[in-house]
């Protein structure tokens with residue numbers, strides 16, 4: 001993938017993710033993580049190579065069909081991308097409104113997801129009245145309010161303190177357990193190591209590591225999961241020499 | 242999604258982006274005011290030019306010895322010519338009465354009436370005056386009048402040409418100015434809208450990224466454009482109406498240009514302004530948005 005400016009952001013970055021999987025995409029800043037996500041939602045067109053989502057080549061999705069394609073993917077953007085003229089509630093509701101969601105549906109689903117993301121008290125705030133972490137959670141709430149089959153999260157804990165980060169990871173894990181495929185881009189290596197999930201590592205636009213530690217139990221409860229994240233051990237046992 | 246949703250969306254946007262919405266409204270207001278003043282002026286000018294042109298005519302002077310029967314025959318012949326709209330017969334006696342009223346002293350000196358019978362010949366179109374003259378004095382017969390009882394045919398050739406040229410110039414200038422002004426108004430409104438949309442392009446991008454279709458995003462903007470355009474035009478109309486009733490109507494009786502019958506009826510002018518304001522603003526919003534929808 002080359003940007004119009006000539007910067008090559010991704011090169012030899014072939015990978016595949018299974019349905020209902022939970023995958024981390026790690027790498028230093030500038031390694032191409034955000035570019036992967038932008039390609040997956042067809043915000044960018046690859047200059048070379050192909051991308052398939054749910055068995056469909058993205059190149060074949062017509063311009064007019066792109067909005068409908070995007071509704072199947074929840075995205076937590078690195079810069080949140082909240083609508084500045086809408087309250088927290090309305091930002092989340094917008095994701096339902098674009099799909100033609102009824103008012104009743106909106107009244108049921110939005111408060112639910114806001115409770116889940118801990119935003120119940122900030123419903124009527126505008127984005128510029130929220131902290132970075134709160135905006136990030138609004139972004140997550142909006143990404144997931146439709147219960148999309150695929151969730152992409154770009155640095156979802158980038159602006160959060162460790163304890164809130166664990167809450168967010170727990171939330172993502174819970175979302176994953178409902179059957180949603182989750183891809184999380186992050187440079188928080190320590191967190192990833194503790195999570196013991198499949199890890200794809202990007203370095204200068206190249207996949208340099210792809211390993212599933214295989215040591216986690218898929219049916220681990222979210223509480224066990226969170227406890228493990230809080231535990232002081234730095235390396236998962238499987239990676240020790 | 243329902244129309245109500247889009248309506249609520251557009252009012253939300255206007256509330257939260259009051260400054261750019263107001264700028265667009267003010268632009269529509271000002272351009273509509275200028276157009277509302279300019280259109281009647283152009284029309285009155287054209288009306289004046291036309292009334293001058295309608296006075297362009299050919300005078301046919303009879304021999305002093307012509308009998309009333311001769312005059313009636315010539316009048317019939319003239320009426321039969323192409324491009325003649327109407328013929329007005331002025332008898333010697335009428336001409337004498339007219340002229341002596343203008344200058345009583347000069348005519349009492351003469352004692353007798355030196356004036357001939359005259360036919361005022363009006364062409365169907367001022368531009369055809371020379372054709373009519375040619376019909377009356379065909380060049381093929383060396384410029385001799387078509388009837389021996391006609392003394393001379395005069396159309397004050399130079400004056401006529403000048404009148405036609407000047408009035409043509411006035412009409413063309415007015416038309417060019419109108420086109421330029423309308424063009425400037427459209428560009429001004431469109432540009433104001435574009436600027437206000439530019440400030441919101443990120444918002445449009447985000448909407449696209451969370452799965453909104455182009456028209457889902459566009460409708461509120463079009464409604465907003467309609468509302469802003471209508472509000473600006475209505476304000477302009479109110480101001481024009483007050484000005485007309487308070488200032489122009491009292492003057493109209495003494496100033497013929499204002500009362501010129503050729504000006505557009507006031508209600509039609511207002512309807513035109515309202516329609517133009519709404520259309521330009523709504524279509525401008527819809528079209529300007531296109532650039533930002535390519536995400």
Ligand SMILES: Nc1ncnc2c1ncn2[C@@H]1O[C@H](COP(=O)(O)OP(=O)(O)O)[C@@H](O)[C@H]1O
Nearest residue numbers: 003005007009028029030031032033034035036
């Ligand atoms: N819009 C852009 N135009 C040009 N180059 C870009 C653009 N966005 C990102 N890049 C470049 O592409 C590379 C990968 O960027 P990015 O995917 O944002 O990395 P990451 O998300 O891992 O920090 C970087 O070298 C960056 O400079």
Ligand SMILES: [Mg+2]
Nearest residue numbers: 033034078154
């Ligand atoms: Mg990034």
